[in-house]
Amino acid sequence: MKRNIPSDNPSSGPVDQAHTVFDASAAQFMAQHGEDTFTGASGVLFEQAMAQTRMAICLCDPNLEDMPIVFANRAFRHLTGYDEQEIVGRNCRFLQGPKTDQTVLKRIRTALANEDVLVVELLNYRKDGEPFWNALHLGPIYNAEGKLIYFLGSQWDVSDVRAARADERHARELARELSHRMKNMFAVIGGIVNFTGRVRGIEAEAREINDRIQALGRAYETTLDDSHRGTVEVGQAIRAVLAPYDPDGTRIRFEGNGLRSDFASVSVLGLSLHELAVNAIKHGALGTDSGSVTIAWKRNGSTASPAIRIDWIEHGVGPQANAKQLVSNDGIVDRMLDMARGGIVREWHSDGLRAKLNIPLREHAE
């Protein structure tokens, strides 16, 4: 089935050209190339598909001198700004310009020579000189006898995608730089606290202060990766805070999901867990050879007042150690959690401390 519709006549078609059914250039191409190329119903499909697709498509004939374009659909003309008579008969290189990457062009030439399929991004230029990033897919088309008859090129303007990618990369680099600076700043603060303690003769107190500051730093670190969200993944913060107390990763077990909270809650939680870990090293499960700790976190409470519930469960501790742990508790954890409108309940079981921590969950940063 052939249609001899005269070449592009904008006034004859609906306004939304991308969705008109027939593309005159497709019909014309078919008229010139005959049914042997596009037989039967597939010919109609070709016309309709070429007209409707928003993907710019062209066919080049490698059997003609300089591999000219023999067909370009409406989307191709729309993308490049050229009319059909300015496209057909020319080699694709008229889309290149001063900033087109030569190494990419070399890859294209190699792919054409080897009859390979290739997907590349290259800088092309519209008729008005405006550059755009073209995601070019090219590949060979063979006839029924296996003879190479065309190269297909499909083009998609990915300028926006690339700009978004660049923005994202920039944001990532910035977050990384911030993270680096913050770690350095916490290291400097730690240094100041330490040497102040030393010259004042209060090393132990300074160490206690510094350990808390560093625990806070580790909890904070996790916020930088997705600072735009304004919330922290609770489990990530817990792992970061407790990492130094289990250098081999064999003593502390983590059980929880991707629960998120605002940083104010996480800082108190982080510091509380730090205190529990320090106690466990002095008197509890982390101070024995075989003891271990399981930490589980989950969302708790009602829909109206959600909370984070953390279970701290020590294993492998004798009853004697428990008594000491009770004595050593200076109440700072209770006070911190109280201040955050949460709380802690401790129970001593035969194999160690079990503490239930509770703190209001604020999922949305203010």
Add this chain to the structure above:
Amino acid sequence: MTELRGSASEPCRVLVLDDEPLILLDLEFAVEDAGCTPLTALDLVEALAIVQNNAISAAILDVSLGRGQTCEQVARTLAAMGVPYVLHTGDLDRMDEAVRNLGGTLVPKPTPAAVVVARALEPLAIRHV
């Protein structure tokens, strides 16, 4: 605290390199606390001079020294001399591939100074067992 010595009579000298004076001060104290003699350097030039003029037992090297400099040259020199060192850095990911490949022990910042020093002295303790 047990005192570590390079040999029976020689004190154990530890090179500490960091472009941040306050961290350097903290590490200096921690090295003293461990019973060793700290030799501090704020930049590459100072560090290389110390390495050339002293018998060093161990070293703590800040990786990024500002203005695009890294401790790579010092680390190479120490590695060639068989002196153990730790790489003390705030950004393990960004660390130069070249520095990473040197094979020193990595200690992330911030780590308490006493721990950093303990990690730096670990190879010496093993050597003396």
